[in-house]
Amino acid sequence: MLRRTSFMTVAVGVTALFVTMSLPGGVASAATATFAPVADTYVDNSTTGTNFGTSGQLGVDNSPVKRMFLRFTVSGVSGAISSVKLRVHTDDVSGSESGSGGVFRGMSSTTWSETATTWNNQPSIDGATLGTLGSVARNQWYEVDVTSYVTGNGAYSFGVTSTSTNGADYDSRESGSGTAPQLVVTTGTGPSPSPSPSPSPPPGGDPVLVGAGDIATSGSGDTATAALLDSIPGTVFTLGDNVYDNGTASEFNTYYNPTWGRHKARTRPVPGNHDYNTSGATGYYGYFGASAGDPTKGYYSYDLGANWHVIVLNSNCSAVPCGTTSAQTTWLRADLAASTRPCTVAMWHHPRYTSGANHAPNSSVAPFVQALYDANADLILTGHNHQYERFAPINPANQLDNTRGIRHFVVGSGGASHYGFGTILANSEARNSDTYGVLKLTLHANAYTWQFVPESGRTYSDSGTTNCH
Amino acid sequence: MTSLRARLVVISLATVLLAGIALTYAVLAPAADAPASTALAGAGPRVQVLTNGLLSTVSRADPGGPREVTAVRCDRAHTGAATVACLTPVGALTATSLVVMDAALRPLKEIPLTGFPNRLRVSASGRMIAWTLFIDGHSYATNGFSTQTGILDTRTGRIVRSLEDFTITRDGRPYRNADVNFWGVTFAGDDNRFYATLSTGGRRSLVEGDMAAGTVRTLRDNVECPSLSPDGTRIAYKSAIGADPAKGWRLTVLHLGSGRTVPLAETRSVDDQPAWLDDQTIAYGLQTGDGTNNTWTVPADGGGAPTLLIPGANSPAVIGRDGA
Structure with a gap:
């Protein structure tokens, strides 16, 4: 069948x-x-x-x-x-x-x-x-x-x-x-409840994070995903490989700026390996400016709404080390300890777990995952493989963990031509490799709702809600 | 053929022996006091496939029926006569390797390799094994990728690390270029002659090679991932639509005697090295948007229609038949 x-x-x-x-x-x-x-x-x-x-x-x-x-x-x-x-x-x-x-x-x-x-x-x-x-x-x-x-x-x-x-x-x-x-x-049986609860957001509106990775090329995928952002308010994230092939200033101006660049003022980016094809990712840091953090680090954090903490990390570990005792991981643990927000989302480029055929799961970022798990973080967003994949809440060894597990996403669907899947990993709950799109996260007071929003003319969707730990 | 029953009987033993490459086997399995698997799921010839990366076999006569699933993990697999070949998965900390096994899946030889597994073929006799890995890039549809194709002669132990070391004759003249890439080898019955794809200078050509002489020569353009029919008269391959790989590929059969080419009834883009189930039937993998691989067949004569042969499977190869 x-x-x-x-x-x-x-x-x-x-x-x-x-x-x-x-x-x-x-x-x-x-x-x-x-x-x-x-x-x-x-x-x-x-x-x-x-x-x-x-x-x-x-x-x-x-x-x-x-x-x-x-x-x-x-x-x-x-x-x-x-x-x-x-x-x-x-x-x-x-x-x-x-x-x-x-x-x-x-x-x-x-x-x-x-x-x-x-x-x-x-x-x-x-x-x-x-x-x-x-x-x-x-x-x-x-x-x-x-x-x-x-x-x-x-x-x-x-x-x-x-x-x-x-x-x-x-x-x-x-x-x-x-x-x-x-x-x-x-x-809806029984004599009472009025029509189901309205799907519209509550008054005041929960903060929204929306974005993807692997974005701007000479093709048209970036145009399709940028058009989605036009009608989705909130903070825009990227997940690295913002522009192809080499992250030059010229490529940012030619490919990124006319598309996702429309939303630059509300964008907090992540650097990818293609951005670092230009030494020091100077094209990336030059384009995004202060929004991208310290150009010698590329990692930073900020708060959203009253209850959410957002952490951006730099998984280009040969440029900015990622090891357990690295300055970056030390900063991450301190940043997590200092945060008073009940919910935490972290993002970087290289996925710890992925079923993609073209890039294997990356163990260099394992110290990030461990630190986040130790601190009861909720979400990890990555890109690198050009496709969409969502995992169940998992522990750092990719075992199902419905108590403290972190939900991992690969959202490499921002516009670069798609990759196929290889062996499907355990706990992979949703996948798509033929639709460009963005991930929209609605950050509730103590939960998050995810929604994959497909490019115009496509139907793939994936959505759900999970409580914070 | 007589080894088929024995092969299935010893799979559980082979499983133990292969623990070193079966990375995540059965963490949820109950205690092993259950009877060993001895029942053959359907009699007759069998087809080897990968089921989400697990080496498996199904009955040729009832390919949608019960499936024997081992714990051996491969990104690509193929078989010829008594030889089973497996390109092991690239993990977070591990590179791929070629593992050569006997018909009972006992490992005989392992060759560490670098790159992402892409194509794998065993000659019909089981003697020759050829592999293709992506070194840079990941797709034949783009430019700027590079591949490495190697060959192992299991009888002599000779390893050709890269076909790029062979002497190339292009359009009848000696040829050298740093941009040369090879992929998708298929062997003839003599275990010396072979066909493959040569890419250089913006052209993708079918080459005929001579293993002993260390030479290849171009035959015609826009032929990728050739697969020689069991009777040796035809080559099934993927043909870039409009000679532009970005537009996808059409499965096609080349008649070597007449040079005639016949597009097959499968009109979806197929990026696979086709396999011959018999002299009339081509098998190939197609992936759905959610990453599910399915093995399809289509008649080799250009007629008929694609048929789903084995759901949830790729890397098809007929077991124990001369000619693959």
């Missing part, structure tokens, strides 16, 4: 299945949205290296041990969720029936691969038990209430196990839309 085709099918299905039910009197209404899985598979301990991701069937069993995994992406749901049901359909074959339909649990991993997951490398089923199905018959629908687990838009994984030696077999998403698993999300 072609994944892209499947996504498109899902999107169409969601649109078609948003149903509004008006109750008598018109004071209450409910809407339901039905989602198909974006991935489903099972593993089998009698064939530990085998993946069944493209199979039409999903199995749970205790002899051999079979476990099944389902993942859904809930999107477009607004308003309070009143009920969420996970529906699964037993296969129409002899033997699919069982005295035990399985134990359904939540899972923290939402980035396992449908085509690579095997018994040997399976994700852990580590969430709360959501429900248990008793006897299941052949060719029937069954439902598990997962309202406690699915609380809003986002990615959700389910793991299913069985203690019965007589396993149950369900239809997978590859079986077709008539029998594929479903997640049915109902919002």
Whole structure:
């Protein structure tokens, strides 16, 4: 099954299945949205290296041990969720029936691969038990209430196990839309709540940070992303490689100034390796002036609104060292200690973690990541690979950490021609390599909302909200 | 062919032996008291692929069916006869290398390399291995990149570090230029003759090479990443649209006897070295916007339509067949 085709099918299905039910009197209404899985598979301990991701069937069993995994992406749901049901359909074959339909649990991993997951490398089923199905018959629908687990838009994984030696077999998403698993999300039942909360910003408005890296060239991508900035207020950030190929003053005037340069007065930039192709990045520092900080350092910090601290670092470590005992990292730790703001975002050019094919994850910046993690920072923004990628909150070793983890972004989508992806790293939650765009961060009092804003004429989007630590 | 079952049976053993290059294997796996994997997922010939970088095999007859996934990590992989070759991933602290394995995935030789893995081929006999790495830049669609292409003769141990050391005949005349780049080698059945792409002076040419003589000569322009058919009569390649790589590439087949070229039914831009599944079928990888690689096939005669062969996989190579 072609994944892209499947996504498109899902999107169409969601649109078609948003149903509004008006109750008598018109004071209450409910809407339901039905989602198909974006991935489903099972593993089998009698064939530990085998993946069944493209199979039409999903199995749970205790002899051999079979476990099944389902993942859904809930999107477009607004308003309070009143009920969420996970529906699964037993296969129409002899033997699919069982005295035990399985134990359904939540899972923290939402980035396992449908085509690579095997018994040997399976994700852990580590969430709360959501429900248990008793006897299941052949060719029937069954439902598990997962309202406690699915609380809003986002990615959700389910793991299913069985203690019965007589396993149950369900239809997978590859079986077709008539029998594929479903997640049915109902919002707004009950007699009261007025229409869902307004999506418009609260009075006074939270501060906005908007930008990208890898920006200005002789091509047209920079023009497309600059046009987005024209209608997004706030502080503009860059993530390095502001201009190609060599960061000369002439290139800044020719390529950057007519595009992103329109927003120079509200821009706080980051230097990249191409900026340092001119010795000392004199083109960069000369163009941005005091906004870029001390030209011998390139790192600086500032506050936004009442609750946010913004840190710009220089990952061109051969020009400005990045090591654990470097002046820069020493400054970073002191700056973090001195900040009284509850939320912190840091940004630089070279990504610590990236699935991009062209630049490997960079360990030179590991001292930055460690210092930020030690100080409970919230966000890291980088560029360098010409694409968009968002990670889950992770610790410095790229392990999922929903308590103290930092969400890493690669936003190299500012205008330079795109790169492809290589091996997709663990905890990579969203990716795109064919759309120029900017990342808009709305900085709430104790949370942030991210939104990838695509160039005109494109549809890729990615958004969500996470609380500060 | 008789080694297929044995090969799958010993994959778990090979996994242990390969722990040194399998960097992040199974941190979440349960205790290893589960039975070893002994069941073959479907009988018959198999196709080797990479599943998000993990060396894997699927049944040729049921490529969308159950997939055997090992813990061996490669950025590119290929196989011929009893030889499996892998270009290992570039990590934060590690450079790539060529790892040569036997059919049971036991490592036989490792050659440290510099650059980003891009192309890899094993000759049909399993004797010759050729690789291409990006040294500067990352894309064939731009100017200003450089590649390095090397060849290993596993029988003699001879290593050609760079084809740029070979003697070039261009348009019938001796040729030298510092801007020379080679990429995308494919071997003929004699394990001496080969084809590759030569880029110099703004032209990208198909060259025929002679390993023993250390020579290459240009045959025609705008042929990149050649792949010789199992019967040796045709070359599948990517042809820059309008001779401008910035516009993308069209998969095309060149008939060596007549010089005729046939554009294939795949109209999406393919930046891959095609592989022959058999004498009628070309396989290649395409990546979606979210980084998912899929392996597609298209008939070699220009007819038909592209077909998704293996979702979530790239680097296809038929296992254990003479001719790849």
